Amino acid sequence: MALVMGVDSSTQSCKVVITDAATQTVVRQGRASHPDGTSVDPEAWWRALQEAIADAGGIDDVEAWAIGGQQHGMVALDAEGRVVRDALLWNDTRSAQAASDLTAEFGAEELARRTGLVPVASFTITKLRWLRDHEPENAARVAAVALPHDWLTWRLRGFGPDIESPRGPVLDELVTDRSDASGTGYWDPATGGYDRELLIAALGHDVVLPRVLGPDEWVTDAAGRRVGGGAGDNAGAALGLGAGPGDVVVSIGTSGTVFAVSEERTIDPTGTVAGFADCTGRFLPLVATLNAARVLDAIGRVLGVDHAELSRLALGAEPGAAGLTLVPYFEGERTPNLPDATASLTGMTLASTTRENLARAAVEGMLSGLAAGLEALRLLGVPLERALLVGGGAQSEAVREIAPLVLGLPVEVPEPGEYVALGAARQAASVLSY
Numbered sequence: 001m002a003l004v005m006g007v008d009s010s011t012q013s014c015k016v017v018i019t020d021a022a023t024q025t026v027v028r029q030g031r032a033s034h035p036d037g038t039s040v041d042p043e044a045w046w047r048a049l050q051e052a053i054a055d056a057g058g059i060d061d062v063e064a065w066a067i068g069g070q071q072h073g074m075v076a077l078d079a080e081g082r083v084v085r086d087a088l089l090w091n092d093t094r095s096a097q098a099a100s101d102l103t104a105e106f107g108a109e110e111l112a113r114r115t116g117l118v119p120v121a122s123f124t125i126t127k128l129r130w131l132r133d134h135e136p137e138n139a140a141r142v143a144a145v146a147l148p149h150d151w152l153t154w155r156l157r158g159f160g161p162d163i164e165s166p167r168g169p170v171l172d173e174l175v176t177d178r179s180d181a182s183g184t185g186y187w188d189p190a191t192g193g194y195d196r197e198l199l200i201a202a203l204g205h206d207v208v209l210p211r212v213l214g215p216d217e218w219v220t221d222a223a224g225r226r227v228g229g230g231a232g233d234n235a236g237a238a239l240g241l242g243a244g245p246g247d248v249v250v251s252i253g254t255s256g257t258v259f260a261v262s263e264e265r266t267i268d269p270t271g272t273v274a275g276f277a278d279c280t281g282r283f284l285p286l287v288a289t290l291n292a293a294r295v296l297d298a299i300g301r302v303l304g305v306d307h308a309e310l311s312r313l314a315l316g317a318e319p320g321a322a323g324l325t326l327v328p329y330f331e332g333e334r335t336p337n338l339p340d341a342t343a344s345l346t347g348m349t350l351a352s353t354t355r356e357n358l359a360r361a362a363v364e365g366m367l368s369g370l371a372a373g374l375e376a377l378r379l380l381g382v383p384l385e386r387a388l389l390v391g392g393g394a395q396s397e398a399v400r401e402i403a404p405l406v407l408g409l410p411v412e413v414p415e416p417g418e419y420v421a422l423g424a425a426r427q428a429a430s431v432l433s434y
């Protein structure tokens with residue numbers, strides 16, 4: 001039996017699955033936590049990856065691997081391969097002004113046409129502009145820019161700055177895949193090439209960027225094993241789920257995302273739908289919100305209850321929560337683009353202000369952002385027949401029951417599983433020709 005490893009290095013944790021390459025059956029798995037915060041030292045992800053691999057029983061018997069991960073984070077490296085500063089994550093909104101500046105300089109339509117994206121603070125290009133404007137000395141030291149999954153792939157292949165990495169800082173060995181490259185804001189989904197003019201406009205100078213591996217391309221690690229190009233986490237989930245035409249994946253993790261696999265690339269000059277690529281050679285129109293599973297975590301904390309009790313409370317209230325409405329912009333918001341917004345609770349009367357209604361308003365408010373995303377996909381002509389609900393928030397019974405009402409689509413909840421890591425494992429199996 002040939003074994004392969006797939007990884008999901010997500011916002012909150014690192015998950016590893018080791019599967020039978022022929023059947024995709026999970027043989028072993030492991031996980032480790034990531035630190036909180038929107039600005040993180042990538043070394044913490046590297047330690048978590050090693051911990052999760054150890055938790056999964058090691059990879060000595062694995063023949064190929066691939067890593068999926070949270071998208072967009074800026075991992076800036078100097079000429080020696082050292083990280084220049086903590087990575088700015090997809091949910092760090094400090095680059096909101098940089099996003100507006102870049103949009104003003106090039107125009108939303110042109111950027112959507114050239115990259116599939118209209119900049120918001122989540123995208124890597126805005127983080128590079130922020131670095132140029134706010135930390136010019138750090139910006140000047142940047143020799144390469146990678147994304148979280150690119151950097152971890154590079155480290156696990158045996159590259160890196162220190163004696164721990166005997167293969168040395170070979171920046172040209174950085175690789176990525178189409179899906180994550182398409183979230184940078186300086187990659188063109190039409191040509192599959194980087195848009196260096198935009199990169200230079202953002203950072204101020206040219207740098208090494210990871211080579212974009214095609215769906216069946218692979219590199220090797222220090223042990224000679226095949227390594228796939230990996231994936232952004234959403235594209236990884238689409239692959240792991242085997243999502244097809246008519247399916248829309250609704251993922252409730254730290255981010256809320258709705259996305260579909262499409263044969264055609266999408267261009268949305270309003271910026272609501274990101275015109276990402278997937279990791280199989282197709283496209284992945286996607287809408288993302290900054291406020292998803294943590295909305296439930298926050299309201300659970302306020303009510304002093306765990307997830308199970310929060311769910312029970314929410315299901316004890318009527319639809320509409322007697323008019324209590326939570327607009328859950330706790331971390332600002334990305335869709336709609338309101339980086340400085342805060343959350344609000346309205347419709348409070350003596351009658352409506354109950355624990356049950358507050359729990360229900362949290363679930364309904366969080367899902368409403370995703371329903372707006374579905375509508376935006378529908379307006380772009382993406383066929384939507386059923387929703388596949390995944391991510392940590394999908395473990396909530398209340399979310400599962402209320403989702404069809406708010407989303408207005410039949411909702412299927414696949415067997416609980418680490419679909420991003422499973423997608424990465426599927427890619428690893430395919431580079432072994434399974």
Ligand SMILES: Nc1ncnc2c1ncn2[C@@H]1O[C@H](COP(=O)(O)OP(=O)(O)O)[C@@H](O)[C@H]1O
Nearest residue numbers: 010011012013253254293307391392393395396
């Ligand atoms: N039963 C549950 N009900 C609601 N939320 C849950 C439940 N179980 C886990 N979560 C939440 O799901 C989130 C983690 O989901 P995950 O998809 O792994 O996130 P990410 O991919 O962003 O790291 C956490 O915020 C966690 O509290």
Ligand SMILES: O=C(CO)[C@@H](O)[C@H](O)COP(=O)(O)O
Nearest residue numbers: 010011070071090253254255
């Ligand atoms: O920014 C996006 C997609 O554009 C997010 O989906 C990130 O990729 C983080 O994902 P999770 O860790 O929340 O799953």
